[in-house]
Amino acid sequence: MxxxxxxxxxxxxxxxxxxxxxxxxxxxxxxxxxxxxxxxxxxxxxxxxxxxxxxxxxxxxxxxxxxxxxxxxxxxxxxxxxxxxxxxxxxxxxxxxxGQPYTVGHHHRLLIVGGGTGLVPLISLLVHLRGREITLITGARTASELLFKDWLIRESKEHNFKLLFATDDGSYGEKNQVPKVVEHVLKADKFDAIYTCGPEPMMKLVYDLARLKQCHMQVSLERVFKCGLGICAACVIGPYLVCRDGPVFSERELSGMPEFGHERRDLSGKKVPLGVGH
Ligand SMILES: Cc1cc2nc3c(=O)[nH]c(=O)nc-3n(C[C@H](O)[C@H](O)[C@H](O)COP(=O)(O)OP(=O)(O)OC[C@H]3O[C@@H](n4cnc5c(N)ncnc54)[C@H](O)[C@@H]3O)c2cc1C
Ligand code: FES
The missing domain is CATH 2.40.30.10 (Translation factors)
Structure with missing residues (x-):
């Protein structure tokens, strides 16, 4: 056969x-x-x-x-x-x-915001974007949980980008939550685009800040994936399938997803508030 x-x-x-x-x-x-x-x-x-x-x-x-x-x-x-x-x-x-990757186009001044393993796709993006004007903000509960800390410090020196760490307990970098650091940075600086991946409540706060600033934004969403290629609809959100149309979505697409930042589907497909287990 x-x-x-x-x-x-x-x-x-x-x-x-x-x-x-x-x-x-x-x-x-x-x-x-x-x-x-x-x-x-x-x-x-x-x-x-x-x-x-x-x-x-x-x-x-x-x-x-x-x-x-x-x-x-x-x-x-x-x-x-x-x-x-x-x-x-x-x-x-x-x-x-x-899935659909991050797209960058001609944007030059970029803000990258990541938390936890959400930093993983952003590290690929960072390497891809060497040469542009980048500020990267990342955070964790405490210093030992800051992912790729030493690598990021070395890269920021070698490739000349601005790096800001935040920890909840103040054990490294600013004692603050990542969205608060983003808020301060957006007050002081102008960016062409913001790229984020991490816990959805964090991304929703960053998205709201980006909208206030009318700044282009791309967010990588996490949902239950079964087929991973657009067949089963386990990952549906608004009019989109996250595995096929995302996981990276622009602010225009996010504005058509009332569930973003509020609810998701569990393993059975039932809608549940964000933060409730699978
Ligand atoms: C686009 C995308 C990228 C991701 N990247 C990473 C990454 O780089 N590193 C990382 O650690 N995690 C990543 N995740 C999360 C990862 O898919 C799992 O949710 C995570 O590993 C937890 O699974 P678990 O079995 O350890 O635990 P639990 O969260 O306790 O899950 C219990 C069970 O639920 C089911 N389940 C949980 N999450 C999913 C899911 N998203 N899709 C289908 N079934 C699920 C599985 O049967 C799992 O065993 C990503 C998710 C998405 C959507
Ligand atoms: S996981 Fe099957 S359509 Fe997205």
Whole structure:
């Protein structure tokens, strides 16, 4: 029997973990060789399958080597814990890359705002945008949870961008919440565009600030993905499918999504307030 190439493209393929790095006490990165994911654009995601557990979307980090790709995983529930147990040489199952990436066009003065593993697609974007005038704001509860802190400090010196950290407990950078830092920065400076990814309540506050400033904005949304390629509608929001039309959306698209910042669908498809578990 002949199998279509497009069907094969969507079949999970096995890759072997080559190296693992602890990034924070709860976030670990897993690196492997996959020429297809290596070409993922900033903001695109892979579907990552753990046989017998489940398959979930993960941002792809492809900033090193000729075919290397990385997943940066926060330890939480069943899938992420199963992934955390992987050792170098173990197999991962991936498909993709899928979804719409961030777009930049001619924008030059850029504000990048990330929190938690939401920083992952923004790191790809940052590397992609070297040479533009960039301010990056990121935060965490406490210093040890600041993802890629040392790498960002080195990059900001080497590639000359402005870097601002915020921690809830003031153990590193400004003692503040990220949206408050964004508010101060937007008062002092003008930007052509804002790019954000992180907890949705944070992104909604940043979105509201961007609208006040009439600043172009792109937001990467997180929803339950099942097929990951626009077939099942598990990820529907307003008139959009997040896996196919996003995960990156512009402020114009976000204005047509009353659910943004307020509610999402659980694993059964029922609408629930943001913050309620799967
Ligand atoms: C575009 C996108 C990019 C993401 N990038 C990252 C990343 O870089 N790093 C990272 O750590 N996480 C990322 N996530 C979140 C990730 O998909 C999972 O939600 C997360 O790993 C939690 O799953 P869990 O099993 O560990 O725990 P729980 O949150 O406890 O989930 C319980 C169960 O619910 C189901 N489930 C949870 N989330 C999803 C989902 N989004 N889609 C389908 N089923 C789900 C699974 O069966 C899971 O085992 C991303 C999500 C999206 C939509
Ligand atoms: S996850 Fe199936 S349509 Fe988006």
């Amino acid at each position: 002949e199998i279509d190439v497009p069907v094969l493209m969507h079949a999970p393929r096995s890759v072997r973990v080559e190296r693992i790095q602890d990034e924070t006490p709860s976030i670990r990165s897993f690196w492997f060789s996959d020429a297809t994911l290596h070409h993922a654009r900033p903001g695109q995601f892979a579907m990552v399958w753990v046989p017998g557990v489940d398959e979930v979307p993960m941002s792809v980090l492809a900033i090193h080597g000729h075919s290397e790709a990385g997943l940066v995983i926060k330890k939480g529930g069943p899938v992420s814990v199963a992934l955390w147990d992987k050792k170098p040489g173990d197999k991962l199952w991936v498909r993709g890359p899928y």
